Amino acid sequence: MNEQPPQPQPVTSLLMRRCKIAWRLLLLFNFTLGAYLFASAQLRELKENRGRKAHRLHKSRTSAEVPHKDPITDSMEWNYDDLLVPATTPVAVRNPLLEEQQREVLQWMLQEKRKMKAKDKAEKKQIDEEKAILKRFLRAKSIPKF
Template sequence: MEPSPSHSATPPLPSKESLIKRYKPIWRLLLIFNLALGGYMFAKSRKKNMTMEDRGDAKTGLEESKAAVKYPFAPTATIPFVEEPLIPIVATKPVKVQEPIPEDQQRELFKWILEEKRKIKPKNPEEKKRIDEEKAILKQFIRAKSIPKL
């Protein structure tokens, strides 16, 4: 038995339509949305520029004449409005003054730091020299009768 042409194993052919034609409504929607967004942004910036130009002490002729009667020495020239950047006001907390650490605790701390410095393995002679200098300073603080206040 031969297979009938309707039961053939060939996959269906992809449509000859291009992707642009297939997704035409989506393309149109994207284009309209982008144009609307651009128009909105353009109008908003233009409105902002116009309101900045309109600010100031510009008056109409009638208002200007009334102002001249009330204030005969008032300048008639308008002062351009310069918008200053807003600086946020940050509430600062008062600084807590810590109690000084007692000398015996400072000595214990210096001893601990000295032990940690002794555990460090230097990688080069400069680092070894620096660590030795730091250890010498720590030993001086530990042996001193009084520790300087910072």
Template sequence: MENQIPGGAAVNRYKILWRVFLIGNFGLGAYMFAQAGKKERVKLKTEAPVEVTPTPTPTPTLTPTPATTLTDDEELIFTQPTTRPVIVRQPIPEDQQRELFKWMLEEKRKVKSNNREEKLLIDNEKAILKEFLCSKSIPSV
């Protein structure tokens, strides 16, 4: 039996497969870019627009520079910083704190340090955790 040598280059022989592969990759890339843009647009829509209430504008005491000169149509708007309410949580019981400290100590023991400073830092943290575990009462935060 004689070996048959296929005619033409591999690209020409599988031209249809190459085309399908390239079109599929371009389609996948376009889909991925479209989804990323869609997420950004949804994110912008869900953000609540900041409402600026008109307040009496005090006159600035500094003389404006040419770059910050205001026209007659524009006004300076000063807004008060918004503060978030502080969430007061229930204190964690002492036995749960001790369990948490024990877990943290075990995790610190598992950490492999890369250099001397990191090893000293981990050793110091472990020493603090051991002090908390050996003490009679745990300080509240």
């Protein structure tokens, strides 16, 4: 009548049974991480090989020599004054607009601002402020010179 209690199972197998899902997820994660690292290394090597090949092609193209009959400097005479003095065109000064023309331009600007559609509240606020400034200029007796 001496019954012996059942032998306890080893701890490692019991832990493996309890954590079966965790072990599977860990194994899957390790495989995917390895695949990612392998693929990124392959991609990096592929890009480097393409770069080397493009460099070799470019180098082979530039190494071809073109025969010259005469050197360029022998056949023409240089005018060094043209090279040293920069060629600049003077800025044309325009006559100032008359006050009536300025009012027409400001009126046109106000009409264009009214046509604009705002995307958000900040843009709407900015457009309203610009319209208020234009209206103030149009209502004034004299327009400031720009």
